[in-house]
Amino acid sequence: MLKTHSLIEPQDLSVEEIEELFTLADDIKNRPGLYINACEGKLMGTLFYEPSTRTRLSFASAMNRLGGRVVGFSDPGSSSVTKGETVADTARMLSAYADIIVMRHPYEGAPKVASLYSDIPVINAGDGGHNHPTQTLTDLYTMHTVFGRTSDLTVAICGDLKFGRTVHSLIQAMSRYENVRFILISPEELRVPRYLRQFMKDNKVDFTEVEKIEDAIADCDVLYMTRIQRERFSDESEYERLKDFYVLDGEKMKLARENMIVMHPLPRVKEISREVDYDPRARYFRQARYGMFIRMALILKLLEVGYQPKQTRLTPTKYHCKNPRCICNLENEPQQMMEIAPNEYRCLYCDYTVHIEE
Numbered sequence: 177m178l179k180t181h182s183l184i185e186p187q188d189l190s191v192e193e194i195e196e197l198f199t200l201a202d203d204i205k206n207r208p209g210l211y212i213n214a215c216e217g218k219l220m221g222t223l224f225y226e227p228s229t230r231t232r233l234s235f236a237s238a239m240n241r242l243g244g245r246v247v248g249f250s251d252p253g254s255s256s257v258t259k260g261e262t263v264a265d266t267a268r269m270l271s272a273y274a275d276i277i278v279m280r281h282p283y284e285g286a287p288k289v290a291s292l293y294s295d296i297p298v299i300n301a302g303d304g305g306h307n308h309p310t311q312t313l314t315d316l317y318t319m320h321t322v323f324g325r326t327s328d329l330t331v332a333i334c335g336d337l338k339f340g341r342t343v344h345s346l347i348q349a350m351s352r353y354e355n356v357r358f359i360l361i362s363p364e365e366l367r368v369p370r371y372l373r374q375f376m377k378d379n380k381v382d383f384t385e386v387e388k389i390e391d392a393i394a395d396c397d398v399l400y401m402t403r404i405q406r407e408r409f410s411d412e413s414e415y416e417r418l419k420d421f422y423v424l425d426g427e428k429m430k431l432a433r434e435n436m437i438v439m440h441p442l443p444r445v446k447e448i449s450r451e452v453d454y455d456p457r458a459r460y461f462r463q464a465r466y467g468m469f470i471r472m473a474l475i476l477k478l479l480e481v482g483y484q485p486k487q488t489r490l491t492p493t494k495y496h497c498k499n500p501r502c503i504c505n506l507e508n509e510p511q512q513m514m515e516i517a518p519n520e521y522r523c524l525y526c527d528y529t530v531h532i533e534e
C-alpha cells in the first residue's frame with residue numbers, strides 16, 4: 177500500500193514505490209485483459225481548470241481501460257468556478273461523489289489545497305509552472321523501459337526550465353537516483369527557479385548549466401526537450417523573442433550518441449523539427465503511450481489507499497507568500513510559510529522562497 181493519500185509532488189512517492197508502479201505498469205502493458213474490471217464501480221472526477229489534451233485523455237483512457245468511469249469538466253467556464261467557488265470547496269464536494277480526483281489548475285499549489293480538504297485521493301495533473309508529477313512518472317517509466325534503469329544517466333533538459341513544470345518535477349524525482357547528472361540547457365532568462373537550484377545544491381546533485389544544445393548533445397543519454405511556456409509569460413514580446421531559441425534538427429542529431437533518446441512531454445511547437453520524428457532515437461510519441469500504463473498503475477494503487485476523512489484547520493503563519501500565482505493568495509487559504517534556513521521561508525503550497533530580515 178502506498179504511504180501517501182495523494183500525489184501532489186514527485187517526492188510523495190518513494191523510489192521503492194515508483195519501482196512498484198513500474199512493475200505493475202509492465203504487467204498491465206503485457207496482460208491488459210487481467211485489469212479490465214479492476215476499477216469496476218469506481219468513479220474518477222477530472223477537474224481541468226486549464227487546457228489539456230494528452231493528460232486528460234490519458235487519465236480518462238486509463239480509468240476506462242480499468243473498467244471505471246469518469247466525470248468532470250475540461251472547461252471551468254461550465255462549472256461553479258465562474259460563481260466563485262474555491263478549490264477547497266470543490267474538492268470537498270467532489271469527495272462526496274467520486275473515488276479519486278485528478279486536477280489541473282493554472283495556480284500553483286491548487287491540487288495541494290484540494291488534497292488538504294478532500295477525503296479521496298487527489299492527483300496533481302499540473303499546477304501552473306510548478307509541478308507535474310504524473311508526467312514525471314511517464315518520463316521515468318520511459319527511461320526504465322528503454323534503458324532498464326533510471327540511475328546512471330546523463331539527462332540534458334532543454335528549453336523553458338523556469339516555467340516548465342515537467343522539468344521541475346523530473347529534476348526533483350531523478351535527484352534521488354545514483355549517478356544521475358543533469359545538463360540544463362536554457363537561455364539566461366529561462367533558467368531553473370531559485371528553489372530548485374537550492375534543492376540540487378542541498379542534495380549534492382551533479383548539474384551544469386549551458387546555453388546551447390551543441391554544448392550537451394554529445395554527452396547525454398537523454399535529451400529532454402520542452403516547449404517555451406507561452407501562457408506563463410507576463411510580457412508577450414519576451415515570449416516572441418525567446419520562442420524559437422531552440423530547434424533540434426537532423427544536423428544537431430548527428431552529434432548525438434547512437435543509443436541516446438529524445439524525449440518531450442508534448443505538445444511540441446517548433447523546438448523539434450519534424451525530420452527528427454523519423455529518427456529511431458525519437459521517443460516522444462511512445463512516451464505518451466507509456467504515460468497511460470503508468471497512470472493505470474497509479475490509479476489502482478491510490479484507490480487501494482481510498483477514503484480518508486479530512487478535517488483540516490491550518491493555523492496561518494506570520495509571513496506571506498509573495499508569489500502572485502500561488503493559490504493561497506488567490507483564494508485566501510491560510511498562509512503556510514515554513515522556515516527552511518535562518519531568515520529563509522518557503523511556501524508549503526507553491527515552494528516559492530522568500531528571504532525575510534526583520
Ligand code: NCD
Nearest residue numbers: 230231302342403441442443
Ligand atoms: C506538459 C504540461 O502540461 O506541462 N504537457 C503535458 O502534460 N504532457 C508540457 C507542456 O505543456 O509544455
